[in-house]
Amino acid sequence: MDHNKKILRRDFIFYFLSAFILAFLIKYKFKEDEINFDYELNKKIKNYNSSRDIKSKKELKKAIEYDLKNNKTIFVGKKLYTFAEIGYYGLL
């Protein structure tokens, strides 16, 4: 590789724009998954989940069903999660 060779202006623009577009797409891709609960909500979910211990997938399925029936759900990004899923997958 010739270290003395200077980068062409055309290549510079190409790399710069590619990086910019990539950053733009990544921003949109990950924006959906942002979790920004306030302290009170965090505490509420943790307290609720502390009263049960979900160890297996089978238990999780039951807990999800219970939470859906009892309005123990929350929106994260664009999706609906149960408190059980938030605790089990460590989303907080």
Add this chain to the structure above:
Amino acid sequence: MTWDIKKEVCIVGTGFCGYAAYKKLKENNIKLIVVEGGEVKTPTNAEEQKNYKASTNNFISSNKKRIKNKIEISFRDRQFTLGGSSARWAGYIKPFEKSTFTNVFEGFEEQVWGGVRFDKYNEEILNLLNSPNLDFSPESIAKKTDSKLPNLPPGLEYTVYSWATTPLRLKEYWINRLKIEKKDKKDVITGYKLIDFKFNNEKLIGLKFRNNDGQELIVEAKYFMFCMGGIENARFTKKLFMAKKKEPPINSNLCNFQEHPHLYYVAGFNKGEKLLPKIIRNRYNVSKLIHNSFNNGQLNISFKAWDGIGTPKATLMIQENQNKFKNRIKNIIKPFLNKITIPNYDYLIVMRCEQSPNKKSNLKFEENKTSLNWDIESKDFSHYSDYLRRLASFLIINNYAKDFTLKVNSTNGEAIPSSIFGGAHHMGTVPYTTNNILINEKFRLTENDNTYVVGSSAFPTSGFENPTLAAMATALIAADDIILRS
């Protein structure tokens, strides 16, 4: 040149309230005149409607998110024209429900319906609207259409929407009335806008109107009925106080207003293992099965969300996504234009809501412009989000939905829209209160006993859509009162 008319009753406005009052008073042989500010021709651009300039604030406050205000005060919805802004009404009906009368909000304890009831006008109004579908009970409709409605969780109920077969076209109705040539039989005048009042010892005895050519019309009458809609009813009620050199009573909430927040497509989902009954998924074509005179009309059963007294309500309607392919293409481009993508799923959820009364939400009248500062309580959005969660949980747990997805990202666990549309129903601008501070239960102005202010402007709480029936009922109550007094 001034044109003078003397009648028993003068109705101002040809919208649904003007129409209902006109029909009722005519049937009882009351001599009346209806005066409409708009022309027969519907304005096609803003320049043709120079008298009406309005503006709104750009954002609705919410302590969680800035929400773009898209209130429809625009040219499209506030047209001065014969038949009013509902001249091209499409026959969309929402019945009276218990919740219409029973909402009480903190800080607005007297701003409630109290003993006022509309139920007895149900049949009369449906006939006036050419929509004789008299049985609106979801259970009965479901039975007649062989649908089985699944049980709902607490806080959600079924509610029925109806679309008439041959909807009433108000403009056509009035045009036929205008064809009456004989001057002494003429009872509708168009193109004259209300400008002033005529008093005799503080008693209102006449209204002064002017057309675009500067010709004046003075109507002297025993009774007057303002049927001009939320904004104009408030403008002239306020003006009436000013004309008598008085201030509107403190705490009357004159010129406050509530909107119908339309959140539109809030979420989407794909078909689950089970299908929701057809009558819930989309409009259902009905025939004489529902009612003898209901021929090829349409019905839909939606979800009503309400926690009981003191919370705003909402309806959640499920619609089939007709433009799935088109939306997919649009959604590829939209992020690059900084626009929000449309949930591209089998079904979309459309949400329309009530709002709590709010003192910060008010009309401001300037000489050539009307400003609408629309504000909603932040906690209203928490209720809307909660209702959506309940519906989503119901759909998921019963295997009616998979891939449930919001239109925009949630904030702090709540579904809060990025923009919100007003339903062009600026309600409660001259609110009825149980202490009768502005108007009484017959919609008579306390300050002017012979003047009635009717329509959605008189609503103490807005209820949730559609307000047509309730607005018309206020006009019929006032008309009944005039008949009794005549």
